[in-house]
Amino acid sequence: MSAPVRVREPGPRRAIPGTGALRQTGQLMTLAATTVRDTFRRPFQMRELIEQFWFVASVTILPAALVSIPFGAVIALQVGSLTQQLGAQSFTGGASVLAVIQQASPLIVALLIAGAGGSAICADLGSRKIREELDAMEVMGVSPVQRLIVPRVLATMLVALLLNGLVSVVGTAGGYFFNVIVQHGTPGAYLSSFSSLAQLPDLYISEIKAVVFGFIAGIVAAYRGLHPKGGPKGVGDAVNQSVVITFLLLFVVNVVLTAIYLQLVPQKGA
Amino acid sequence: MGIEVIVEGLTKSFGKQTVWQDVTLTLPPGEVSVMLGPSGTGKTVFLKSVIGLLKPERGRVLVNGVDMVNGPERDIYQTRKLFGLMFQDGALFGSMNLFDNIAFPLREHTRKKESEIRRIVMERMDMVGLVGSEGKLPGEISGGMRKRAGLARALVLDPQIILCDEPDSGLDPVRTSYISQLLIDLNAQIDATMLIVTHNLDIAATVPDNMGMLFRRELVAFGPRELLLTSDVPVVRQFLSGRREGPIGMAEEKDEATLALEQLTDGATVPLAPPAVAPQLEPSPGMPPRQAVQRRKARVLAMWDQLPAAARTAVQAGLAPVQGEPA
Numbered sequence: 001m002s003a004p005v006r007v008r009e010p011g012p013r014r015a016i017p018g019t020g021a022l023r024q025t026g027q028l029m030t031l032a033a034t035t036v037r038d039t040f041r042r043p044f045q046m047r048e049l050i051e052q053f054w055f056v057a058s059v060t061i062l063p064a065a066l067v068s069i070p071f072g073a074v075i076a077l078q079v080g081s082l083t084q085q086l087g088a089q090s091f092t093g094g095a096s097v098l099a100v101i102q103q104a105s106p107l108i109v110a111l112l113i114a115g116a117g118g119s120a121i122c123a124d125l126g127s128r129k130i131r132e133e134l135d136a137m138e139v140m141g142v143s144p145v146q147r148l149i150v151p152r153v154l155a156t157m158l159v160a161l162l163l164n165g166l167v168s169v170v171g172t173a174g175g176y177f178f179n180v181i182v183q184h185g186t187p188g189a190y191l192s193s194f195s196s197l198a199q200l201p202d203l204y205i206s207e208i209k210a211v212v213f214g215f216i217a218g219i220v221a222a223y224r225g226l227h228p229k230g231g232p233k234g235v236g237d238a239v240n241q242s243v244v245i246t247f248l249l250l251f252v253v254n255v256v257l258t259a260i261y262l263q264l265v266p267q268k269g270a
Numbered sequence: 271m272g273i274e275v276i277v278e279g280l281t282k283s284f285g286k287q288t289v290w291q292d293v294t295l296t297l298p299p300g301e302v303s304v305m306l307g308p309s310g311t312g313k314t315v316f317l318k319s320v321i322g323l324l325k326p327e328r329g330r331v332l333v334n335g336v337d338m339v340n341g342p343e344r345d346i347y348q349t350r351k352l353f354g355l356m357f358q359d360g361a362l363f364g365s366m367n368l369f370d371n372i373a374f375p376l377r378e379h380t381r382k383k384e385s386e387i388r389r390i391v392m393e394r395m396d397m398v399g400l401v402g403s404e405g406k407l408p409g410e411i412s413g414g415m416r417k418r419a420g421l422a423r424a425l426v427l428d429p430q431i432i433l434c435d436e437p438d439s440g441l442d443p444v445r446t447s448y449i450s451q452l453l454i455d456l457n458a459q460i461d462a463t464m465l466i467v468t469h470n471l472d473i474a475a476t477v478p479d480n481m482g483m484l485f486r487r488e489l490v491a492f493g494p495r496e497l498l499l500t501s502d503v504p505v506v507r508q509f510l511s512g513r514r515e516g517p518i519g520m521a522e523e524k525d526e527a528t529l530a531l532e533q534l535t536d537g538a539t540v541p542l543a544p545p546a547v548a549p550q551l552e553p554s555p556g557m558p559p560r561q562a563v564q565r566r567k568a569r570v571l572a573m574w575d576q577l578p579a580a581a582r583t584a585v586q587a588g589l590a591p592v593q594g595e596p597a
Contacts, residue, residue, distance in 0.1 A: 128363075132357055133363050135318070135361065136362075136363075138350070139323065139350055139355045140351075140423075140427075141348070141350040141351040141375075141378075143347065
């Protein structure tokens with residue numbers, strides 16, 4: 001009974017400023033890795049996935065469509081007036097569709113998923129955590145990551161992927177409507193400029209971005225939900241933080257993805 | 271037969287505050303043990319450390335050869351299937367009704383048919399007196415019912431180690447006695463190792479084979495029930511008699527000055543007579559005899575030399591009626 005006991009000296013707390021942030025980042029990454037790993041572990045929680053998918057979709061579809069119409073319109077109006085000043089009106093369609101598909105659509109989708117779906121996921125997990133439900137689950141030998149978080153993250157990714165298609169279509173249609181009806185652009189020029197500036201990889205990067213953003217939104221919501229500080233107030237704070245952190249991450253990751261895409265894929269007409 | 275739980279040199283702290291340090295004890299297989307301690311001495315933290323939910327800084331907890339503190343995650347998850355933990359407020363899943371809550375471990379870990387699941391769940395619900403409430407949500411029932419449902423859920427997988435976090439809190443005295451009897455009957459039926467965390471004196475006096483007490487960040491004592499029930503260690507004596515005089519204060523503990531003052535004013539406090547040891551609960555009629563009784567007898571007799579005289583007398587008194595002759 002005298003096996004060596006691992007002794008870990010409790011180090012001084014808060015030794016170096018900034019280590020707290022590093023630790024949080026590390027835990028977030030660990031959760032992301034665990035989630036990816038547990039995705040391939042049986043049994044797969046199909047039922048939970050469908051329920052979560054339906055939930056996230058139902059809270060995001062309508063707002064996403066409603067947001068994307070004016071957004072497409074704003075871009076069409078802005079680009080339209082700019083191209084008018086430059087005398088390149090025939091490219092209005094191509095330019096606005098690029099802006100909508102590559103940038104606006106994945107971001108709108110991600111913001112809505114983080115704001116509507118992610119906050120609900122975070123609040124749900126957080127309240128389960130403080131009611132000890134997650135502990136109870138672990139005690140019964142069921143991993144909360146595999147049972148609850150994997151289906152939620154997959155649901156946010158899937159919804160992001162599909163919703164991105166919807167938002168792209170609605171945004172483009174809105175742009176078309178405003179350009180043709182309000183700005184009196186020519187329908188033919190608007191449509192034909194699509195193929196002169198836009199290309200299929202633009203759609204691919206749009207969907208890739210949407211899936212990555214969906215993943216980030218899901219993981220951040222789950223991470224904050226799993227670590228609420230204290231009681232019910234802590235859950236509220238966690239929800240707040242999860243939305244803010246997701247937004248920050250989204251815009252940074254968007255810059256990185258866009259830069260990589262523009263470097264890797266030759267742009268049409270360049 | 272239940273599984274032995276070996277705790278070695280366990281130390282847990284939250285930040286700078288040490289909850290308890292260097293706790294070493296062994297829960298003998300199949301026996302019922304109770305961990306006592308004033309509120310806030312880390313009894314629940316101890317329970318959660320045994321099952322690996324909290325990770326103490328030092329020491330280890332061995333169950334079936336698996337270290338629940340620093341062992342591989344996969345082994346810990348496997349070993350947890352041997353446990354049944356009854357949480358303080360039940361920790362039921364708020365979105366499921368009682369039936370689904372209790373069926374949850376069966377559905378997750380076994381491939382039983384739905385009819386089989388139904389049979390087992392109804393049997394357990396009958397055991398804790400919840401028949402007829404299977405369709406209710408946890409939010410719709412009283413705290414006592416949630417507790418009993420939590421116990422039923424802890425029992426469906428026929429655990430070999432049962433941990434109960436304050437089975438009495440929120441229950442009336444009658445239901446508390448029922449729970450005490452239920453725990454003893456359970457032990458007779460499935461011979462599981464049990465650890466009950468409580469500060470209920472009735473449970474402490476009548477249910478366990480072994481008792482331990484946490485106070486001032488340490489395990490004050492752990493041993494056969496007679497050892498603690500007859501103990502003259504001031505803190506154990508004060509706790510088991512429920513009096514104000516002694517080292518336990520309203521805040522977690524009295525400081526030296528208060529103690530000195532108390533000595534001064536109540537200098538003439540009569541020392542308490544050694545309390546009579548209440549007989550342990552027997553399984554209900556119709557239940558099989560508890561196999562742990564014979565094992566415990568052999569164990570206690572083996573440590574006879576280390577027991578103080580008062581404890582020996584109590585052990586003898588306890589053995590005599592069953593045995594027919596003094597040990």
